[in-house]
Amino acid sequence: MKPAPFHYVRPETLEDALSDLARHPGEARIIAGGQSLVAMMNLRLAHPELLVDINGLQELDYHRVDSDMLCIGALARHAALAASPLVQKVAPLMSAAYPHVAHSAVRNRGTLAGNLCHADPASEMPAVMLALDARFRARSVKGDREIAATDFFLGPYTTALAEDEMLVEIRVPVRQCGYGFEEVSIRQGDFALTLVAATLSLQAGRVHAASIAYAGVEGNALRIASAEKLLIGEVPSDALFERVAAEAANVIQPGDDMHADAAYRLDMIRTLTPRALRSAAATA
Amino acid sequence: MTEEFHELTLTVNGKRVQRRVPARLLLSDFLRQDLHLTGTHVGCEHGVCGTCTVSVNGKCTRSCLTFAIQLQGCEVSTVESVGTLQKMHPLQKAFWEKHGLQCGFCTPGMLMTAMELLAENHAPTREQIADAISGNLCRCTGYETIIDAITAAAAEMREMETQA
Amino acid sequence: MNTRYIPDLEIPAPRREKSPDVDLRWIGKSMKRVEDPRLLTGKGKYLDDVVLPNMAHAALLRSPHAHARIKSIDTSKARDLPGVICVVTGHEFAETTGPTVTFASPPVVQHAIAVDKVRYVGEAVAAVVAESRYIAEDALELIEVEYEKLPVISDITQQEFASGDAVLHPERGENNVAMDRTFTFGPVDDDFARADHVIKRRLRWGRSSAQPMETVGAVADFDAGTGKFNVHCNTSMYTYVGWLCAVSLNVPATHLNIIPTLAGGSFGSKLFLHRAIVLTAGLARIAGCPVKYMEDRLDNLSNNDAHGSDRLYDAELALAKDGTMLALRYRVWDDYGAYLQFGYGTHGNAFSQIVGPYRINSVQARITAVLSNKCQQGAYRGFGSEVTNFVLERMTDAAARELGIDGVELRRHNLIRPDEFPYIIPSGNVYDSGNYPAVLEEGLRLFDMEGWKRKQAQAKAEGRHIGIGLVSCQERSVFSATEFWSLNPPDQPGFPLTSSPESLAIRLDPTGKVFVQLNAPFWGNSPETMVTQIVAEALTVEPSDVSVGYVDTDAGFNGTGPGGSRFTVMVAGAAVKGVRTLREKLYRFAAHMLECSVDDLELRDGKVGVKGVNGLEKSIAEVAGAAHYFRLNFPQDPGFDSGLETTAVYDHPLTTMPAPDRSHLGIFYPIMGHMVHAAAVEVDPKTGKVKILDYVAVHDCGTVVNPMTLAGHVRGGAVQGIGTALYEHIGYDAEGQLLTGSFADYHIPSVHEAPAHIRVGHVSTPSPYTEYGIKGGGEGGRMAAPPLIVQAVENALQDYGVQLSEVPLTPRRLREIVREATSR
16 A cells, blocks of 8 residues: 655755645645554545655754643654653653553654644544643744644544644643543554543542543544533542533434444443543542 | 655665655665565554564654655664574574564564663563564464563573673 | 264275374474574565566555446556556456356356456456556556446345345356255254254354465566466465466466465465466566566455355254253354355365264254355365354353353263264264363363362452353364365366375485475465474484475475465375385485395484494485485496485375265364363453453364474464454445455454463374374464353353353443343
């Protein structure tokens, strides 16, 4: 399975990369790790006319904390983030999710930004970003803007990025909170049949803030506000978590595919939500 | 659209290589067809089986998901650099001793993955080895003797280090 | 009252030279493999490594429809693309190349490139030959095909009602039933009439696929000067029926040479590959240059020879009240897909061990083989017998449950007894030897059944669901040729061949080194190592004195190839025979050199010496040197003509004809291995996920040549069986669209899905019929794991009262079963 022909550029600066995107609206794709894109190109499911290779923009390969924000550059590789003590400290939900993300060779080259822009509906990181209230900085020749993760994922393989925009930085607020991550997949490392990413913070034994994000269930990763609301002000308990799970199962309308039908996904929502919330409560 | 060609210079198994290649030439095909390094095998061409695994700047990479031109100035290592008939690497010797292969098709990818693991972790547990090779599919062995082999190689390499 | 029905046949006497109870030096050693160094250093030559000067590349346009008439194909734009050498449609290909081979009788006509109609998603509609595979795939996108869609029936039980345009091969029949026949072996009706219990189950075996890591490929070169084809291919059975590819290519058999390469796994899927050979050769002839066709993974999933059985059973087991099994009766629908290259061989195969290890008195099977709009079945490890193992063990488990008898005890009660061998089963096949109670005991011991029962009880108290399973299954080895046609209608058997030999060429060079040439390939079995150990044993030389190579069909000689767990036994027979010929000549020369009688001589430690007289001997090298170069030192008798070489052909050691009315099928697969597998699993009833906690496999493969490589097959096969049980499914939807078209959707077990440790045990009841008493063991693991896993999962979920009757049990399906059970 070989890809169709394309033009290739390897800009030396971010400005050049953005110009390349601006000059070829709708026809250019950024390639960083390529772990999702090249597979689709080999299958001829994607045929970009121009590949803009940003692997030369080494200044984008970073992750650091800056005024209570974990800032992750466009070229930060999954492997570095997964192994990072800093990430484990300030965003442990990411570290908890990483063992489920593909395999070591894919994590070596694949980037977090690339994964988020690919927006596979069953991928782990979009849900993790939603649960962490991440914000994404998009840049084009026209300027910068910040997009909340909750506004970023519009549908399967569809994001809010404009054709000439590049995701240059991911910003995750550093918060003290508990976290929980549960996933069911056919084999470890496969895309999720259902996954739940949750955070919980407690004040005086009651839930002060909570986030619950799902992926693998509908067209893109999503948070269920009505389920989260049920937690606020309550004392964590199994009964509470069951109610939250039931609400999520009420709201989400899962799809059917060869590997899991809606009934299975609803069961997983009901089963995995309490497990994730229990972990989150225990680490809060 | 017509084929677009680019100049490419990189190091493969320690040797400098200079070629003019199509933009869309996959690294797996570049190694196998242009450089005649047929030790790297192709199993799926969509990044799932891990058969095509090589090392790029010391990191394991699926060569079927990489375009050769992306590796300007990089160092690529393939199974041919691990050892030879006359001078086998402890990993190759261990795979041989422990029957860590049957058809041999996934073996180069397994060896490259094991090389990366052992460079980072001199005494991996069986679970750590399993995590490392979880992205390399083998249809023949059931994996147990592969883990036996990597465990044995790690022990021998630690022994060689102590003696050195 | 236990009348035992025995078909009226005579078992021929064994004819073998080497019995197993001799002091063995090399056989039985876990020697490192001869094949490995080149594989480990990246120097193995697989098919895609074959490069010929001026070689072009082919790609196939695959049908997007499951069933359609091809109304028109416009290849003009594709042909105009720079770098394209030719574009060939089915009609154009058929001008020079005929249909491909089939074992089915009456035949089902198949072309390497579809003519007029496509019958499954993935079927080849046109071929492009271009300077690179990249360009060839570009050209595929420029071919314009107009299709007229035809109806698709997907329900296996509805194909008998297919009519009109839903019929795939109207010239062959009125509906999509290729065969509907009942085979009766023994007094089935009487046995069911006298039964105290009749257990009934409907069982479904889903379609899975061999999916080796290396796909299928061929590189063909047509010499326009001689009109001869040379084709490299990673095929297995090229010497057996390779000449039939010549027939398809419309050339005499002398004008097709097939050259084997290493194969990166096969598990049956590379058995024949006539389509790849005929396609590539035909394209090379048209293109005027060598052509390589390498399947990509999409081809190997959709348009290949790798799919296994796809069956629905309505099965009945009749038992007496004490649990004695009396008779087995079933109706099976088998969805063969769009063509029938192997005929109904997968059911004949099943008949070789249809009663399992049990003393079942009679069997009746109604086989409805249907055609459908799916890729045709090929051969996948087990070739249909792994399915009947599943049926037998599920029925045994169902009987245990209904009769309230422990499953292990029910099995033990029904096992064929050690003093009953050779044992003739109702279908006519023979089990040559065995000690099934001993294998069972060893399995229970190695697994620690009592220990696991305790752990299971503890886990239950903690709210965990641990399940325990044990199965006892047969693994037949060394098929006979009659299996290919004995199920065809007796008045239309097709080609009723009865030879399935194996050969090798063996010679001693002037320095006493041994050169062996095989005409069967390497595909992950260990032919070089097997031959090295056996020849070293028979000739009393060191393994390092033996060199093994492979020949093509020009140089080659009678052979069948690996498959059906036959190769080691058959090549051992050929090796022993070849060594015997060389030994006789060595003795003749040595007797002259030592001035004694040939009867005084023996082989010892690489020397020819006088028995009982140490020191009165010559090294094999000395004798060989003399035999090669010193003719005048020896008598005129032609027995002293120069050289030490021979070709040895070894026929199947024990085969008889089927009865003309097929009341029995004769002896056709008698070298019978046996195994007990046991496992402990943990099931999460909320997610449907299964984890394997412990796994034991005890195998009786008679004399084992190399325990290490055998254990490799047991483990690898078991993991494939686990894949079949829990993860793998080739799925087609109601319109015949393939749902599992890539490795993202077809889930081969990774290291995490395999048990961390499979403990392998051995029991050995050597065969009386084979050299050294060897039996085949290459398929075993996969033939026991599926019923074992299903039994263990069912045991884990016993509180839910579920009955599990299918594979694969994916998380979705298991969860659905639990959900239905809890809502009742």
